[in-house]
Amino acid sequence: MRRRSFASIGLMAAVLVAALPAIAGDTPARPQRIVSLDLCTDQLLVELVPRTRIAAVTHLAADATVSAIPDKALGITVTHGAAEDVLRFDPDLVLAGPFGVPATVDLLRRLGKRVVVVPQPQDLEGVRSVVQVVASAVGAEAEGAAMIADFDHRLARLAAMRQQQALKPGAIVYQVGGVVAGPGSLADAAIAAAGFRNLAREYYTTRGGQVPLEMLLAHPPDLLVLSSAPDEYRTALADNLRHPAVALVRRRRASVELPWRLWLCGTPHIMEAVEQLAAARVRIQARSP
Amino acid sequence: MTAAAARRDIAPAGLLVALGAAACAAFLLSLAVGPSGFGFHVAGDAGALILREIRLPRAILGALVGGALGLSGAALQGYLRNPLAEPSIVGVSGGSALGAVLAIHLGLSGVFAFALPAGGLAGAAVAMLLVMALAGSHGGPVTLILAGLAVSSFATALISLALNLSQNPFATVEMVFWLMGSLADRSLTQVWLAAPLMVAGMALLLLVGRALDALTLGEDAARSLGLDLKRTRLTVVAGTALSVGAATAVTGIIGFVGLIVPHALRPLVGHRPGLLLPASLLGGATMLLVADVALRVVQPWVDLRIGVLTALLGAPFFVWLVLKTRAELAP
Structure with missing residues (x-):
């Protein structure tokens, strides 16, 4: 709404x-x-x-x-x-x-x-x-x-790549405080352009756009996207990123660290984020039978 | 020992057993509730991990923090002989939150992990000594509240100053964490950091039971019974600082538990502050665990903070207490 x-x-x-x-x-x-x-x-x-x-x-x-x-x-x-x-x-x-x-x-x-x-x-x-x-x-x-x-040139190249892969793995952008990038965000657009589905649509989220850590463990994503290192800012809210459960998900599933600077603003630099995500998708595809 | 006294001694044991059973039930309930499903058999191989890494720390912290808040509330009310005393009202919680914020934002907690609860402890001790110095041991409820208000608003102002100066993009949201408290997504690491200090503080507070009983007769009478008032004071300050300081450092300020629980249990224990201590420990643990379960069950999607819920229950209770105290003070 x-x-x-x-x-x-x-x-x-x-x-x-x-x-x-x-x-x-x-x-x-x-x-x-x-x-x-x-x-x-x-x-x-x-x-x-x-x-x-x-x-x-x-x-x-x-x-x-x-x-x-x-x-x-x-x-x-x-x-x-x-x-x-x-x-x-x-x-x-x-x-x-x-x-x-x-x-x-x-x-x-x-x-x-x-x-x-x-x-x-x-x-x-x-x-x-x-x-x-x-x-x-x-x-x-x-x-x-x-x-x-x-920008268009790089986008077209990714679209061609996307068509060769039938699989559509699930990804989630998990940030400080458990906030995830939901529909209507640039990160959501980047995820879609790289050929993932954004699990923010499927997970249970609070009104503040947070996903409880418990959901992340119960339904681990194919790709965990982390946007900032826990110690980038000194904040108690980043405790969720230091939580052993996140380390566990990272060990079991693929993960990438996408720095904020690539997708915080709607500039063509977001394409670097999309390309990194697409590369992660190729890795996931290669691993699964 | 007279028959009446003997009968009075049986009841406390029964009461403590009942409260202990309630706390255990609330603990198990807390383990069973979560967004991925009710019960101990959560689907998938992640089930055991969810129980161990997510729900267990939450339940342990709920029990320990609730117990620490209830117990320190009872101890403060008994020692200060003041019905309005409570960690968050007298500024102890605010002081510990400030200490924890400083430990994080000065980078101390990154250097050695124990800096976080230690910061909370130091802040709590300073706040408590300040309030006692301001209000004096003979001050009435009003002076204590005023001193507590002064200390806690100053602590809150310093917390926001520290967060703003650190240019933290999450400063506003983090204020909410410290002022409203949260048990969500805490880890066992944090339990290990805070639990030893909380347990030590609670043990200290349980020791002052006899002294608090003697204090009901007045300071002079207590002294003539051989009570060392200075030592009692030191024990209460140290016990509260350890337990509330460490609790607040990992969960933020959770208010009013230390006010509601001792008042709710006082009619059951009679006028014996010494017995009220263990009862409030168990009662506080039960209350916080049940409140935390209610948060997750009633409207899980709202992301209500536990401190909001305890304040919703506690603030009207506080007003009622103030009115009652005013009526008693009226000529």
Whole structure:
């Protein structure tokens, strides 16, 4: 229910954003002082335009645990995202994500700044459209098209691979606190694209999207996908990943560690996650008679 | 020994046996309940593993933590001669949660595992000494509650500060874990870490029974009976810090068990705080195990926290106690 409403909000946002560049036709085609307020737009921005046109990104862009391109973002000026901080750069384009900063976006728009809110994609098709949205907003259409072409090429190769394998093993993305990646998440899309079925649909899950460890032991998945090492952050919630039961499932079944940075954001880097999953599927297939 | 006294002595043994049987039944029930099916014969070869690795630690922790909370509640109420005393209300639980959070976020628990319960223990001891210093041993219920409120809200503030400063992406969710408590998906490793300290603390608390009986006559009379008040105080502080500190370090704050259980059992044991101690241990274990079973049976998909359930039961009880105390204090 809740997931569906998120999906429709995302769709609305996508439609609105698609309409934006058309409305704002009189703005210069190539913004020169771009500020990004969201980890996901940070990454697309850094890969699509030269550094000289980037005024500031968030501090997360250079954080290797969550960003797929920490090296490329190193040394770019950092903004903390408050409207006053953003104005300091006198940006001619501000990129924002759908969550967390609506008040800042409103304020910046009222002050006459051009703000593009980029939706968070929920599937691989959404990734393509997000690349297009950002590329046309920043005036890097050619770079965007090349990025999408590469993405499509890798996707087609995986689809061909998928057709050769009849088996559809079950996978689960088991995270800190027992939370699993459910339908409508990017990780779910990555699992499907690699030819697995997401067991989050079959397991008993709590309303918070958690799978009790007991279910994991009772019905072990063909592939256990772990997204972050237990000690990546010092948190009591990661105790579930240190639990002997998880170690046991890992010994008995295949498992991969997919770092968050690959699938937290809907950028083409998610393809690296899909390719790792597909490789795991080949290994599983080879092992089973 | 008079006939009346002899009769009074038989009843306690019967009561303790009955409570012990209830605790054992609740323990077995806790082992039998879980999302993969009711009973001890869970399907598949994973059945034995589920029992040993998932349900057993949960049941052991439920029994030990419930026992520690019930017992320390009874001991605090007896020693402070204050009906509102209870580990979470006087700030001991908050202090231990803070100690455990610091042990995790400073990375100490990664260096040596015992740092976690040790942190909880240290936090509990500091909180308890602070509250006693603030409220004084002669302070009435109101001063004790105020001192406990001050200490526990300060501890809570420091927990959120520590979590926010650590830039932990799970800071908000982890606050819920520490403040609402949880027995879910704990492992035997954690049982081994906390159980020795909890058992030692409970043993210490059971030792003060005679002293608490003497204290019902007042401090002067107790002293004239040869009671060493300083030693009693030290034993209560150490016993509570060990048992509640280690318990909170692995399950988070579970409130009100130490308040409800001694009050529910007091009519059955008469005015003998010494007997109330073992009764509250068994009663606390039973209550927490039953609450945890109820969580898993009634609405398993909601992911209700055990601390929410005990607070739902405990908060109205607390209000009732406050009203009663106020009526008694009224001229």
